Amino acid sequence: MSGITWHYVLKFIITGDAAVGKSSLLVRLTDQRFLTNPDPTLGVEFGSKLIEIPEEGKIVKLQCWDTAGTESFRSITRSYYRGAAGCLLVYDVTSRASFTNARSWLADVREHADPHLTCILVGNKVDLCEAEDGTSNGRREVSTAEGELWAKEDDLLFVEASAKSGVNVEIAFEQASRDILDKIKRGVFDDDRSPGVKLSKPANSNLNIDQGSTRPTCCS
Amino acid sequence: MDFLSQTYIALRGPTGAPQTASETITKLSDRLSPGTLLADRRAAVLSLKGLTRDWKEDVGENALPGLLEVLQNDAEIDPDIGKAALETLNTLCEVDENTKDLALRHTEYVLAKEQPTHTLFALLGNSNFYIRYATIQLLTTLLQNRRQVVQGYFLKAPSGASSVIAVLEDKREIIQNESIALIQSLISQSPDIQKVLAFEGAFEKLFHTVTQENGVEGGIVSQDALKCVDGLLRFNTSNQSYFRETTLPSSLCSLLQFPPNLQIQDPVPQEFSLQFWDQQKLINVSLVIGIMGMLISSKGNSAPDSSVFVRCFTELALSSNAPTPLKTQALRLLPDNLTFPLSGVILTPYMPVPETNGEEWDRLEPASALDVLVELAVHGEYNGLYRDKRTTESLELRSAAATVFENFVNKEEIRQAIVQGMAPSEATNIPSISPLLYALCLPPSSPINFANVTSTHFATLLFAQLLSSSSRSKTLARSIKPHTAVPTTPAQGQFFVPADGPLREGAEVEDEDDDDSPQSLLHLFNENLSLAFLSRSRMESNDQEAREWDKLIIAYLCLLSQWLWTDPKAVREFLDTGGLGVLVEPINQTTDAESLIPGLCAFLLGICYEFNRQPGEITRATIHPIINRLGVDMLVGQMNRLREDDRFKAVGPTSIVLPYPTAISLRSGTTAPSETEGEIWFDWAFVDFWKSNQYTIQRGLGTDPNAMSPSAGASAESAMLISSLRDVIRSQAQELEEMQQKIGEASAWETKLSELQAQVSQMEARLVQTDEKIKNLRRSKRTCWYCWMRSAPSERRIRRGLGRLGLMFLRMRGMKKRMKKRKKIRTIYHCLSWSMC
């Protein structure tokens, strides 16, 4: 409970098809671990992490809501879009279907989320592209160029990452955070009106309890 | 006027003939269709609303579809029609005594499709007071009737969460009151809804409400909002981790006036320790600390804010003027594996100044939290100020303190250090006087002092916790010499000197006849116990005072049972100071009225028999005929009678305080717990101890005096015994080694060698037998198996020891005192086979 150590709190959501590795990315971010056998997410799970954006001199607290990719939870997970400042839209580079479906996820996000939401497209599981024989393509079904192209068309940030090896995971969140901070600087959100951004306040100012008026007399 | 004439036409009917009510209702219901003019629809709804009370069934049957249509099409645009439709629907769905089925049928109709519920959640976002208010009411009714269905629709409603949050922000008091009730049932048992609301900022909004209502000083709105916070967190780990990431945990501290950044060495501010309290504030604070306790227990309590919470609880319970139930709650919320440095934290307790009605307080000398905790358990709140009143509430607090103590001394080093502190120190030979020891040794006085009995009773509970399953602590305890340790002034005065004012009276120690050799603690207990038996025998059995003597006797017997268990040296001392006579008499003179004491005496007698393994005057062979004379069946019967006693059966891990019998019969349960009198007989540790060991003792009673203890393999404490035997082996092995050196110089006697070899193989053969026995035991009883598992590694070690011994014997060529040696070996063997049976 030692004071406030961050400048901004940013709310993130992580969406995409089931089993593309959303939970794995979050666990990698928060715990530097990789689970080979995670349970499919039911509804929504929460995780958080402090990161530093050195060139802005800011410390940012990421609050991430990892959503279920399973269709039956879709209406529940939608409730989270509206309040988010950033979104990780995840697909699996070894699954073309997950890449195709990412379009419908994006449509969902665009429909329900704040118009200024920053979205980064993340192609996960690049570790699987290093095939045993040393050729560099392995089981890849979606090329980097293809991902990049779509990201550009739809005005998304883009990165390829692996929750298993950890490559580019923190970078994905950093890039998105940097973009949000930039939007704040340019005044895109008029005074912090994005639902997903909160400025830190001086310690405990959100609770001003009147003190002192009701105190027993004490004769010591 | 328009409305009246419309209604009039509707009622009169086209022909002007009077209509029945159901005809009217059918007509009005027809007018709800979108084809009709808005004004007509409005008039129809208003008329239906008026008819609903008396014609619930007819209105429900005819108007429900139309009302739902109006709700969807008109409510947003026309608040009047919206309000009337909502209220009508609410009346139709509200369950009252006579129309339960009907109301549920209507509810089911409204909930048949998701659309009406979605409309309701949209209307919740409407800022018109009447619409919002009526919507909250209808949703609450629907939730009451069919919660899960509404919850399912909520999660799919496009604007559900944001509307609910908007309602939370509403400043209008009536809305505030109603909305919190709505949220409470909406989040009930639905982790998904709890998470969505947390995400939408419900925690922040609820805390805002609490703050606006003047925090814990606030009324029912504060209370409800805190309840909601609790509901969002209680069974939701995801929300808990989110909550921890916010600044709200510190806000919880601030609500209690506790500085969230307090360092361990800093004192707490007085505005935390001394506050004004009333019933509503007690409820509010109870909710706040309930939330804090949940945040401590749901994670490894290593995180920094957890230790602030622990400190806050400790201060609230031990140094503040908070109401007693809150202190109890705070102690119970402390984590079981308390890692907090209780002895290192210095508190400044307060005491109410007498006759000032709680308005003036004295600050006492600072003392360590551990000392204050012990003092609280032994003497009660405020330095024992109210120790004469043994209310249920105050005993609950003291028993909670005893439990915290138990958890704290769970670590072997800590309990040893505490017992060590009571024993004479080598340097000065003048031991420090602990308040615990002081209360433990209070001599029984006649007429009996009720408060002292309770103090001694709690002291025996704490002391038993220090000794249980720790042979080292038991050894240390045997060296305590209370007579030199207990001075004639109250020991707690040392820690708790009021800043001004005289010492508290009431705890003076009578000067006993001076004895030259200082008495041991066991000896003293023995004396006090016989004294208590003597005084007790002079009472009528239904006497109030007799009940207190019984409690004191039971307190001593419980402590002795736990102490003497697996401690042959303590058994020796107890028997040598006359313990046998003290026990046998009460078993013999049983009256029907008392079912506890004979059973406990029988149990302790059994322990004395079982663990009488040290040479001395009173051997197992001495006790055996006594047991036979009393009759094993009779002894077992006494023990079983104790088990059946309600005072024993009613004890649970966290509930040891029982209502005092006269208090129940006289006041028939209408008094508050702050008034009702309570009492304690046993703590859970003893009940647990008894239940795990009664069978062993029972079986032991029937065994031959020469038989080895069968209990060692079958009790959870065998590991301890074996480890002490291992020590014996180790030291004897060392002796043998020394011997061997001397022997090596002497000439060789080959014949001895073969003799010894024969012995070793004999021993091995018997070890195999023992193995057989173990296997049998294993087969026959699961608990035995479990214990054998636990002792298996030590058995292996013992075997290794045996092997080593064998080798040494080989080398023992020049042994002169061979007969003596052989005897020694046999003793070792006895010990071993005893431990392994």
Ligand SMILES: Nc1nc2c(ncn2[C@@H]2O[C@H](COP(=O)(O)OP(=O)(O)OP(=O)(O)O)[C@@H](O)[C@H]2O)c(=O)[nH]1
């Ligand atoms: N090789 C490899 N496997 C991964 C990676 N990330 C995730 N996985 C595996 O992919 C499977 C699914 O991972 P999850 O993190 O549960 O996927 P999810 O997107 O959270 O799935 P839902 O919660 O059902 O929506 C697991 O077996 C992971 O071990 C990665 O970067 N590389």
Ligand SMILES: [Mg+2]
């Ligand atoms: Mg997942």
